[in-house]
Amino acid sequence: SGDMKGAIEDCNQALRINPNLAIAYFNRGAARLQSRDKKGAIADLQKASKLFQQQGEIVQYQYILDLIQKINIDRK
Template identity: 60%
Template structure:
């Protein structure tokens, strides 16, 4: 789901990417990259608060992700 999210995002489908990242996070709640990339997609859609929450989650899981 993470990789499909990457491709959806690259194809200009941030909503589809978010759905895939959501599934990847459900499978592995400690997947920092999925949170980070979901944050990018949320930011593109104007959901700045959601993006910040995702970035914070990614950093909480992996402080080196910064």
């Protein structure tokens, strides 16, 4: 499963330096998902998708929206 706590802390550190780093929100969301924190994962993924959209990264934006939809389906 890897060191998810360390991965999350690395993302936290990156976001302290650059709070608009969409990939850090994505990576932290993925780590939280692996840690079974679906609520935290979805919050991070939503933030990442918003930032990717604002930055014109439409492929990443759409990928994350699809991922969030899948997580929500799996939660039911």
